[in-house]
Amino acid sequence: MISETDTGDDPADGWFPESVAAGYDAPGGANAPEVVTPAVDVLENLADGPVLEFAVGTGRIAIPLAARGVPVNGLELSRAMADRIAGKPGGDAVEVTIGDMTKTRMAGEFSLVYLVYNTISNVTTQDGQVDVFRNAAAHLRPGGLFLVEVGLPDLRRLPPGQDIVPFAMAPGYVGFDQYDVVRQEFTSNHVTVSPEGEGRFRRIPFRYAWPAEMDLMARIAGMRLKYRWADWDRSDLTSESTKHVSVWERVRP
Numbered sequence: 001m002i003s004e005t006d007t008g009d010d011p012a013d014g015w016f017p018e019s020v021a022a023g024y025d026a027p028g029g030a031n032a033p034e035v036v037t038p039a040v041d042v043l044e045n046l047a048d049g050p051v052l053e054f055a056v057g058t059g060r061i062a063i064p065l066a067a068r069g070v071p072v073n074g075l076e077l078s079r080a081m082a083d084r085i086a087g088k089p090g091g092d093a094v095e096v097t098i099g100d101m102t103k104t105r106m107a108g109e110f111s112l113v114y115l116v117y118n119t120i121s122n123v124t125t126q127d128g129q130v131d132v133f134r135n136a137a138a139h140l141r142p143g144g145l146f147l148v149e150v151g152l153p154d155l156r157r158l159p160p161g162q163d164i165v166p167f168a169m170a171p172g173y174v175g176f177d178q179y180d181v182v183r184q185e186f187t188s189n190h191v192t193v194s195p196e197g198e199g200r201f202r203r204i205p206f207r208y209a210w211p212a213e214m215d216l217m218a219r220i221a222g223m224r225l226k227y228r229w230a231d232w233d234r235s236d237l238t239s240e241s242t243k244h245v246s247v248w249e250r251v252r253p
């Protein structure tokens with residue numbers, strides 16, 4: 001049987017409740033040092049004083065950044081995710097607030113606000129994404145920087161009449177994205193089947209925005225583009241790029 005519901009999760013934790021948080025720090029993938037270290041290198045280089053991570057999660061990036069001596073604050077919607085930070089070595093160096101990055105205002109001024117690992121797309125309306133840019137700008141000192149790391153939508157892989165892009169097919173696991181190109185939305189769909197035949201279906205909604213739309217959001221929020229790279233290695237964005245790392249600078253109050 002395939003079930004779409006998780007029992008025991010707190011709905012206030014959104015798409016990252018306890019059942020997801022429990023497996024989030026599994027070794028490899030996004031937690032591998034070769035993924036984490038280049039991101040931390042760039043963020044350390046851009047930081048010039050305290051920094052704030054929107055959607056800090058379990059501290060995958062925040063904790064190693066704090067370990068380099070950068071004062072790091074984190075804002076996070078899911079208590080289940082955030083609760084893991086304090087239990088990790090070096091986690092007590094990260095000051096965490098539970099809140100919503102579209103509207104929660106934290107005390108203090110920051111040199112850098114950053115939002116990584118596609119998480120801008122978890123905000124599923126254009127207004128909501130604009131609010132994220134505005135809220136980031138509100139936390140920045142003049143000249144401060146807002147960095148976003150996000151995948152580029154895979155629309156070139158959609159032939160006419162098709163709306164699904166598979167991204168994984170392995171024993172016990174199938175993953176695919178389903179696009180609505182009119183609404184600029186997609187869902188990521190994860191089907192997992194245990195060796196005993198017990199299935200789980202998890203569907204997460206996202207909104208995609210092209211870099212140009214994000215530049216406009218930044219402009220609405222009083223920021224302008226400073227850097228745009230294809231990855232943490234600061235390589236140029238090209239038509240073959242699959243993601244971008246963009247940095248905007250706060251230019252007006």
Ligand SMILES: C[S@@+](CC[C@H](N)C(=O)[O-])C[C@H]1O[C@@H](n2cnc3c(N)ncnc32)[C@H](O)[C@@H]1O
Nearest residue numbers: 016055056057060076077078081100101117122
């Ligand atoms: C893919 S995880 C990324 C976590 C962390 N930044 C990392 O790189 O590992 C997305 C995180 O965003 C959080 N999140 C989603 N929407 C949010 C919102 N509106 N405000 C704050 N956090 C949010 C989720 O709870 C989850 O922890």
